[in-house]
Amino acid sequence: MKKKLLKLARFTFDSLFLLNGKKRTIDWNGHKIKWYLSSMSTYSASKSCTWREPITNKWIDTFKQGEVFYDIGASIGIYSLYAAKKGCKVFAFEPTFHSYYVLNRNIIMNDLDITAFCIAIDKDISFGNMYLGNLDDGQTGAYFKHETEKTKFIQGTTSCNVDTLVKYLPFPNHIKIDIDKNEIKVIQGMKEILKDNRLKSILIEVKGDIIPICKFLFDYHFVIKEKQLLNKKQEISNYVFRRLKNV
Numbered sequence: 001m002k003k004k005l006l007k008l009a010r011f012t013f014d015s016l017f018l019l020n021g022k023k024r025t026i027d028w029n030g031h032k033i034k035w036y037l038s039s040m041s042t043y044s045a046s047k048s049c050t051w052r053e054p055i056t057n058k059w060i061d062t063f064k065q066g067e068v069f070y071d072i073g074a075s076i077g078i079y080s081l082y083a084a085k086k087g088c089k090v091f092a093f094e095p096t097f098h099s100y101y102v103l104n105r106n107i108i109m110n111d112l113d114i115t116a117f118c119i120a121i122d123k124d125i126s127f128g129n130m131y132l133g134n135l136d137d138g139q140t141g142a143y144f145k146h147e148t149e150k151t152k153f154i155q156g157t158t159s160c161n162v163d164t165l166v167k168y169l170p171f172p173n174h175i176k177i178d179i180d181k182n183e184i185k186v187i188q189g190m191k192e193i194l195k196d197n198r199l200k201s202i203l204i205e206v207k208g209d210i211i212p213i214c215k216f217l218f219d220y221h222f223v224i225k226e227k228q229l230l231n232k233k234q235e236i237s238n239y240v241f242r243r244l245k246n247v
Helices: 002-019 040-048 054-061 078-085 097-110 183-188 211-218
Strands: 023-028 031-036 068-072 089-093 114-117 126-132 142-144 153-160 174-177 201-207 222-231 236-243
Touching: 023 040, 031 040, 031 078, 031 097, 054 078, 054 201, 054 222, 054 236, 068 078, 078 089, 078 097, 078 114, 097 114, 174 183, 183 201, 183 211, 201 211, 211 222
Parallel strands: 068 089, 068 174, 089 114, 174 201
Antiparallel strands: 023 031, 126 142, 126 153, 201 236, 222 236
């Protein structure tokens, strides 16, 4: 019964926004940001983005105008949009077809300096499958080269590592990593840029054990400076790593 009611609510909600043009404008610390609303998930994101992850907002507020931000696992572009509004040059990486579409609609609506790529970021350059467990725009549960019992759709994609990206794109000053399961592989694919002092900070969303990531990044003089628990039951937290000075 509850599932039927939820489906009815989703249908009614989505129908209303189809009639309403699927647009919404919010004020985020004095910045007007427009949202393309394609589902209940994208509407919820537009409602909660200003307060749901205060550590992420605070972290982006430390960015300087003109700095380069890599948003790995950008989804529909929540933090890409905010960083771009603050004057950063943003490169957003989102491999899932449905969220990538909404991400680009948001970029177009806001006319911002964001370049989006529909690729997975990993340790190596390769071809592989994305296993999607949820087909709602902006939802989590997509895994690169890792199938689960919740897989609903398999999408082909390519992957690249960050050390290769910087050969073609401006060097990042800040990187956000918000993907499912492959966080350690992403940082293993950025060994060269970790040595460069131009990279100042990294924010990583991690489910479960953070120790392997801490050990890896410490070898490059990055340590945890801030933490926010996002989901106690699932043990999901955000961690901000900053480079130690005078090392």
